Amino acid sequence: xxxxxxxxxxxxxxxxxxxxxxxxxxxxxxxxxxxxxxxxxxxxxxxxxxxxxxxxxxxxxxxxxxxxxxxxxxxxxxxxxxxxxxxxxxxxxxxxxxxxxxxxxxxxxxxxxxxxxxxxxxxxxxxxxxxxxxxxxxxxxxxxxxxxxxxxxxxxxxxxxxxxxxxxxxxxxxxxxxxxxxxxxxxxxxxxxxxxxxxxxxxxxx
Amino acid sequence: xxxxxxxxxxxxxxxxxxxxxxxxxxxxxxxxxxxxxxxxxxxxxxxxxxxxxxxxxxxxxxxxxxxxxxxxxxxxxxxxxxxxxxxxxxxxxxxxxxxxxxxxxxxxxxxxxxxxxxxxxxxxxxxxxxxxxxxxxxxxxxxxxxxxxxxxxxxx
Numbered sequence: 001x002x003x004x005x006x007x008x009x010x011x012x013x014x015x016x017x018x019x020x021x022x023x024x025x026x027x028x029x030x031x032x033x034x035x036x037x038x039x040x041x042x043x044x045x046x047x048x049x050x051x052x053x054x055x056x057x058x059x060x061x062x063x064x065x066x067x068x069x070x071x072x073x074x075x076x077x078x079x080x081x082x083x084x085x086x087x088x089x090x091x092x093x094x095x096x097x098x099x100x101x102x103x104x105x106x107x108x109x110x111x112x113x114x115x116x117x118x119x120x121x122x123x124x125x126x127x128x129x130x131x132x133x134x135x136x137x138x139x140x141x142x143x144x145x146x147x148x149x150x151x152x153x154x155x156x157x158x159x160x161x162x163x164x165x166x167x168x169x170x171x172x173x174x175x176x177x178x179x180x181x182x183x184x185x186x187x188x189x190x191x192x193x194x195x196x197x198x199x200x201x202x203x204x205x206x
Numbered sequence: 207x208x209x210x211x212x213x214x215x216x217x218x219x220x221x222x223x224x225x226x227x228x229x230x231x232x233x234x235x236x237x238x239x240x241x242x243x244x245x246x247x248x249x250x251x252x253x254x255x256x257x258x259x260x261x262x263x264x265x266x267x268x269x270x271x272x273x274x275x276x277x278x279x280x281x282x283x284x285x286x287x288x289x290x291x292x293x294x295x296x297x298x299x300x301x302x303x304x305x306x307x308x309x310x311x312x313x314x315x316x317x318x319x320x321x322x323x324x325x326x327x328x329x330x331x332x333x334x335x336x337x338x339x340x341x342x343x344x345x346x347x348x349x350x351x352x353x354x355x356x357x358x359x360x361x362x
Contacts, residue, residue, distance in 0.1 A: 033249070033256060040248055048236065048244070058236060062244045069248045074255055077265045080275065112234060119233035124226045144234065147227055166228045198220050201227065 018042070021085040029076050036076075039085065040069055046168065047093050053163040054097045054156075056148040057111045064100055068093045083177060090164075090178045098156045110148050115140050134204045150200035158193035161186055166194075 018024075018038065027035035047068055052061035072089050079088060119125050119140070128135045135143060151159060160179060164170045165186075172190075176183045267274060274281040 031256070033253060036252060037249055040245060040252075044241070044245055044248075048241070052234075052236070053231065058240070062240065065244060066248050066251065070251050070255060073252045074259075077268050080272075113236045114234070115230075116233045116235045119230060122230070122233070124229050128223075128226055128230070143227075143230070147231060162228070166225065167231055194221065194224055198224055201224065204223065204227070 022081065025076070025079060025081070025085050028073075029079070036073055039089075043086065043089055044069075047089065049168060050090070050093050050163060051097050052113065053151065053167055054159055055101070055108065056152055057108050058113050059111055060100070060108060064093070064097055067100075068096050071096065087174065087177050091180075094160055094178060098160075101156060110145065110152075112144055112148060115144060146201065146204075150197050153200050154193050154196060158189050158196065161189045162193045162197070165190055 019027075019035075021039070021042075024035045024039050028039065044065065048061055048065045051064040051068070052058060055061055055064070068089065072092055075092070079085070083091075127133075130136070138146075151162070154162065157179075161175060164175045164178070165172065170178075172183045172186045175186050179186070181189075274284065
């Protein structure tokens with residue numbers, strides 16, 4: 001899945017016709033709030049997706065997304081451009097989410113976004129609900145709950161890797177830059193996390 | 207995600223199934239209204255933060271001369287030059303102010319406490335008196351062997 005995603009997200013965004021991230025960051029550093037608004041527009045979905053899948057709670061995800069962008073704005077004068085804005089803001093998001101969870105020190109109840117009806121047109125969904133599949137008799141909401149619960153059993157580090165790679169399609173190298181580990185460590189965490197999730201979802205794995 | 211059917215044979219079925227399940231999570235989508243509100247909240251907070259922002263000297267330097275931070279060696283070299291310049295300027299001003307104000311520096315005629323020997327011996331060190339120093343009036347009849355130990359009484 002991840003291999004299908006472009007390795008440099010900045011290129012992808014620049015190709016759409018907007019200003020490159022670097023230019024927007026420079027303008028925002030000079031006090032141009034319109035430029036920062038553009039960056040928020042560009043990365044809100046990804047940061048929300050990360051925080052939502054890390055917490056499985058949409059209210060927490062909204063709060064965290066807000067905190068991430070406000071922190072990024074306040075720290076913008078110290079952003080040197082050694083990494084892309086995308087990597088930098090992701091790093092803030094990962095650290096904030098992990099700290100947020102530590103502070104809470106207990107599991108929050110799941111509060112999930114609805115599945116889009118578009119899911120019913122997905123081939124993978126059809127395969128999973130086909131005759132003979134253990135998922136055949138499971139409702140969408142039950143499936144969603146099981147999946148999120150399995151995700152929440154992972155440690156923060158393992159969940160981060162699964163969310164970024166298997167859900168958001170970010171390549172190993174980018175994840176390594178964000179979390180500050182080697183590519184080998186990322187692969188190893190991913191392997192372990194998948195095994196643990198398979199154990200949690202063992203009833204569907206038969 | 208591309209449909210993984212082509213790779214199924216080469217992969218562990220459990221891995222494929224997990225990947226398919228995780229793929230479904232991308233259909234969990236927040237309500238558009240909530241997202242719009244969230245973006246508005248972010249920008250409102252950003253505007254507030256911006257209006258209350260007090261730029262420190264460091265921030266101003268970082269924004270206006272980013273090369274200073276991006277290339278630390280140039281920054282350090284510049285700091286060294288500035289420091290050396292200030293030293294030179296300070297030394298000149300000290301000399302100049304001394305000349306201008308006309309402060310009299312008596313030199314060798316002034317007694318001074320010998321701090322260095324006091325530190326070395328940890329004992330009391332007495333100042334050396336200059337040769338032209340007279341603590342008491344002249345000795346009687348100019349006899350230098352007589353030591354005067356008392357106080358001079360005033361003549362009545």
